[in-house]
Amino acid sequence: MLYKLCGFVVNNALNVLGDKAVDQLQAWIQDPKQEFAQALDQANARTWRVLELAVAGNSMGQWLRQRLITGAERGVLAPVQIWMHEQGEEFRLACAAELCTMRSQQRLTLDISPAGGRHLIAAYTQVPGSEAALANALSTEIQAEFPNLSRFVAEYDNQWLPQTFRYFLKHAVATRPLLRDMLQFKALERLQDTQVQGFSALEQMLTEQGAAIETELQHFGSSIAELQRINAESLAILQAIYTKLSNSHRQGPISPRLSSMLRSSSDVELLQILEQRLQALPAGQLSVEVLDAIGRLAVAVGKFAAGQQYFQQAATVAQAGGQLAAEAQAQYNQYRALLEQQQWDVALAILLQAAKLDPQNLRPFPLDKFQTKRILGAGGFGVAFECYHTWLKYPVVIKTLYREELERDIAEIFREGAILRNIHHPGIIGITDCDYADVAQTRPYLVMEYFPGESLESYLAQHGALSIPQTLVLAKLMAEALHTAHQQGIWHRDVKPDNVLIRMQDSQLQIKLIDFGLAVSGQRVVKTVLSGLANQSILGTSLGGTFQYSAPEQLGNLKAAVGPWSDVYAFGKTLSKALFLTSAPSFDDYIGLGGHALAKLIGGCIVEDPKKRLQDFAVVLEQLNRVTLDNPVFKI
Known part of the structure; x- marks a missing residue:
């Protein structure tokens, strides 16, 4: 990948030499002083250093601000940081981790020996025709091993990498008189004035504060390595839980059936072991997925209070990360765990929060039409709510149904509801309506007369x-x-x-x-x-x-x-x-x-x-x- 990038920029720089360009390049590569090779190496190192600064996130940004980073420097770094932020924190951290891996594997270091020079000449003679073609070639080359960086190269400004490299190569050459006299920089001068100012400021910062930046980035690399360890441990916890739960119970709103799924002593012991492993992880690094999964396991073994707390944590983490759908589902699962504890009032409050966040998927019935007063109780196939009809001004009871627990089809139950609606007997509760709370018809409910007994x-x-x-x-x-x-x-x-x-x-x-x-x-x-x-x-x-x-x-x-x-x-x-x-x-x-x-x-x-x-x-x-x-x- 490095030689494709270097070859592209060098080809642009030497095109003014015409047919003599390849001969001159070979001469520079064979030069014992290695001036050109060193210039390329310096430009390459600083290009990737800038990218590391751009993806390092808030901690590195704070460190830079403390050193009074100039507006020009921000002008180069900020667009990349903004784009990374738009892709999400998980993507940024993944890019940072892949950069750390590439650096540890010496994948970001040029070989400036004559053997490495031959790779450069080969790349020089087969350069892509445009920045877009270069970005596509680089992205394809690293896609298998470094998919997130591949996406960055392919989707972000395809001129960013060659422009950054071009700028630093120009300045590296400028400090070497022989190279500077032989090269005309027309091909290297393709940057706007504002970009030149930004790169110039970064050049100065990298020079003056190089050792400090290296130390900070090493710390950042250590943090990324720790995140990778945490992610590996989180994945192991998820896998241990998923071996116990069927596919239908791993995602989505939990059902009553989960609460009676696991009860063996080994299942309870597994929960205790995983809880200890979870507690060993930094509190700020717990993911919604892991908290949700261990909450499900807790509910499955009958530890409803523990499950409710894990779902509450998952909702808090999701809220902090702006994950509205995940927050809503965690709130709903918390509601289910509270029902198991017969904490009706708290359960209702949590359910209403979940329904407000995601009404399409979690609203139990039309909440604008029926004002919810309290939960009357919950059973094997549904929950009974005391409500007040907003428009007709009379109390009703609404029973939400868990269709997977019922013996018969919902359509048959609704058909019988229509018959019961026409049976006016003092000993039979009256059915006034029946419907689904969602377009997909997965959340049925019945509306019944209220009987204060x-x-x-x-x-x-x-x-x-x-x-x-x-x-x-x-x-x-x-x-x-x-x-x-x-x-x-x-x-x-x-x-x-x-x-x-x-x-x-x-x-x-x-x-x-x-x-x-x-x-x-x-x-x-x-x-x-x-x-x-x-x-x-x-x-x-x-x-x-x-x-x-x-x-x-x-x-x-x-x-x-x-x-x-x-x-x-x-x-x-x-x-x-x-x-x-x-x-x-x-x-x-x-x-x-x-x-x-x-x-x-x-x-x-x-x-x-x-x-x-x-x-x-x-x-x-x-x-x-x-x-x-x-x-x-x-x-x-």
């Missing part, structure tokens, strides 16, 4: 089991709602205490069944429970709850179709939970009912064989209507 699961945890009369009231309200939905061909598929909302209104119990049709696949439920991951994450807790109430045919234990009888089974299990605080009561629990008809009803609902089970809610209601209620009092 609490889940049956929550009520039982606070107040204990229901009485027989209370359970009968609950049973009839639930059965009526499910029977109505079944008449429209809609099965609930996930009846359980968490999906039953209750409240008292005018001394009367009111219920709302929520999440019709939003069930996770039975295989997914079983796999989560058998792996011991239930109750270790939002997804695990949700699926663990589903497992306790799902019919055998839903879990794949029996080769039978899912139908109304599947909801009957979950209904019976829910009544068991209400009466006994367990979905799997013992024989003694049933004996404690004293032969009450409710025991027979529950027993008929939870038969393992779906053919022997009560088949639908028409039959369930028929039995319930024969039971005497004895004026139950239901207090909440």
